[in-house]
Amino acid sequence: MTMYGLRHPILSKVTAATVLTALLAGIPTVLLAFFWPIDLPTLDDLATPTEPVVIKALLLGIVWTCWTLFAWAVLVELVDTFRVSQSRVRMPFQRLAAYLITTITLAATAPVAATRGAAPAAAVAVMPAPLPDHALMAAEPETGAPTKEYKTYVVKPRDTLWEIARKHLGEPMRYREIVTLNQGRVMDDGQTFTRGDWLRPGWTLRLPADAARLDTEHKAPEQGQAVSRDAERHVHTVASGESLWEIAEKRLGDGRRHKEIFKLNKGRVQPDGARLVDPDVLESGWRLTLPEREQAGRKPALHRPSVPARTDVTARPAAEPMPSAEMPAASAPSNVVVLPRGGMVALSFAAGVAVALAAARLRQRRRVTIRDVDEPVSVLAPEPEAPAVRALERAHRRSYAESDEAPPDDYDLVISSFPTDPPTALKVGTRGEEPVSLALSGLNLALTGPGADDCIRAIVLDLLSQADQHRAEIVIPRQDAERWFGAPILTMTDYLPGLRLAPELNDAIDHLEGQFVTRRRVLRDSEAEDIPELRDAEPDEPLPALLLTACSLEGHSYLDTLMGLASGFDIGALMVGRSAFGTTCEVGEDHQVAEASGALVEKLRDTSLFHLPQESASAVLHKLAVGNGMPAEQPTQEVDLSVPPPGTAERRVRLSIVGEPIVEVDGKMVDISGRTKALELFVLLAVHPKGLEREEICEYLWPDVEETLAGYRFHSALKDLRVALRESTGLRDKEASFVERSGKTYRIEAEHVDVDLWTFHRALADARTAADGEAKTVALEAVAGLCRGRLGQGLRYDWIDQDHRWPLTVASVKALLQLGTLHERAGRNERALEVFDQACALDPDMESAARAAIRLLVELGRTDEARLRVRHLKARLAALGVSASSETRAVLDQIGGRPGRVARN
Incomplete structure (x- = not known):
């Protein structure tokens, strides 16, 4: 601050000068004009101290004494100002005098506030440019700097020498020591520090060695002190390009502990004056406090890395080994x-x-x-x-x-x-x-x-x-x-x-x-x-x-x-x-x-x-x-999916992907997940039964790899898939290829492989063309039997989420809701509730499924269970920060009333 909260430098100086003038000239002027000559009390008056003349004389004496002391303090401060030295004299009112004179002679850093649009360009060009606010930092001494111990401080906007001395030296009147230490020094912007000059944001000032509340300090080499080994073990200096994940992995043995480091250091001022507020942003030279390397009984936490491996579209999938020709193994991570x-x-x-x-x-x-x-x-x-x-x-x-x-x-x-x-x-x-x-x-x-x-x-x-x-x-x-x-x-x-x-x-x-x-x-x-x-x-x-x-x-x-x-x-x-x-x-x-x-x-x-x-x-x-809720067009076009017709002969290989992916040969599970990209290739071709060309497959599986290398990887994955299935079935090359090629297109060989997703789509088609309710129920029961979970549950393939998983989930829940309604209409309420529960488990965020289950529970007289479901639904919606739909609110309101039948919506 400058003058009692005023941050404008010129206004601060004018205010300080006005106050000083009023105190020095205004007080005696008022006293001489209204109270002169002074009526001195007699001895008889003094015998009665409560007499008005005694009280008046006493008050005037106090005022004149205070004014004299203040004037003398001003004189002392003026002498010290011109001598640029610190007087040993300490008097009453000297701090007030020093504050006023300092405010007048030393300007603050904020620029003069011009009237909007009125400042001429020439005047604007020479005004100081304020830096963004930052905390204290150390600066290296200039060449030839004295070896005397001192500390440094970087000037921030609105700083004054008075405030710097008050905060960091404990005594505002010690600002003269700062002046003495810095008089004549050339700052980084080429300006020379002189008494009475502006303080420029970004200047590095020397402060006496006993300055406190500094985050860093400069000491002459002979004054340096070694940091204890125990302290060094728990402090890490950030190197260029390091992330919290890497620091945790290197210093704590577990990269997943990076959040512990962030929590310990969040908001702490670093040597460059910045604060750690974003786990993804580290600056070289920051010093981080580390937790203990070993934590007894600590369970491994699954945390996201603060700065992951390369994630631009030119990067490889992290699950694959990278040839040295693509990127150096020691390449720094990118964010x-x-x-x-x-x-x-x-x-x-x-x-x-x-x-x-x-x-x-x-x-x-x-x-x-x-x-x-x-x-x-x-x-x-x-x-x-x-x-x-x-x-x-x-x-x-x-x-x-x-x-x-x-x-x-x-x-x-x-x-x-x-x-x-x-x-x-x-x-x-x-x-x-x-x-x-x-x-x-x-x-x-x-x-x-x-x-x-x-x-x-x-x-x-x-x-x-x-x-x-x-x-x-x-x-x-x-x-x-x-x-x-x-x-x-x-x-x-x-x-x-x-x-x-x-x-x-x-x-x-x-x-x-x-x-x-x-x-x-x-x-x-x-x-x-x-x-x-x-x-x-x-x-x-x-x-x-x-x-x-x-x-x-x-x-x-x-x-x-x-x-x-x-x-x-x-x-x-x-x-x-x-x-x-x-x-x-x-x-x-x-x-x-x-x-x-x-x-x-x-x-x-x-x-x-x-x-x-x-x-x-x-x-x-x-x-x-x-x-954030802006209405968007809903998809209306059906997936262009032509599944192969059901075969007459039983297929030995079955791929199930509606749920957790399972590969079975003759009813026994076969694990091919360890073969690089073989399982992903199998799943990709399953959701594209008409087949894909090699270039399309490479774009899905290796979008970031050069075309020729991606082609090699495709053939390697295809070979791994075929070898795994042939070893499990005992079939030779000429008997089954499992993935056939027709021209440029590769597709799953439907003669030998059955895919549950294809059966799912055929069952949906049967439900759409069913002649009556019973036929539709049979078709939808087939759909329900195939819904073991979400498509490719547990797989982390980008293209599944972006193109296939959620559309299939929505269709599955719709089919289950229809099936539950058909059973309910037929009086099979328990089976209807099972189907509604299956829909809720498949997607707990679909209000229509939760609403149907709650309504049916009430109709079955299971009110307590219905209310438990209501609490769960409300908690889930509250966590998302959204409100229920009008249909859902209607059901919830009726449940909140008397038990009984709840109207269908």
């Missing part, structure tokens, strides 16, 4: 996703899109209904996802490969995506293999050049994918939003929590000003210095991180001035254009930072910024909106 048709984003962005996809699928399945038993049930083909969206979901799933952990299902993924901590950093790009992140609070970054718009799209969407009204808010003028994301964004605002579209840039700035006022008041009421401190003290305070994004090609002087004060308020700005006080980067067509100026030059030099073309950005934006 970026390179998209087809252009684009590069952070892996956290892929996670946000994956959550949106999962939420959209959950919403679609929850509201599935069967209007009548005569409604034909088919497997509907999902609408193909945009290439960028598909690649992002694939990258997210592969991020689990390194830990050998199965990706979570849709329900677990969505409920685990409800963090409460607002994001504190923007992931803006990479330098080599290292991520580059910028603190959001106080950020003032402007991008210009041909690649600027693509970079804005990627950075904004990354934040939007993790934003809601409590975590992050992004303010964009409507015209700029339409420019970057297309006109549809104007209709999606209600389904993009955290996004605020302002009519114009000035309206967006007005919103920022309102937030400054609100947050300043909240901080004052809570007695907190900044928003992070407030969140630590009051976690329930809903203050999201705030980012203004707009286009202002010539810059905006008032916004620049405003952002100079934003570091403590968790507010940042990301612009297309130029910034006078912040950092401006020239971004080339290759999205590389070509030139940069401002405080973040070192951070952004040679950085490849994340970027998205408009087509990919629009597809991702639409998917985020659908994931």
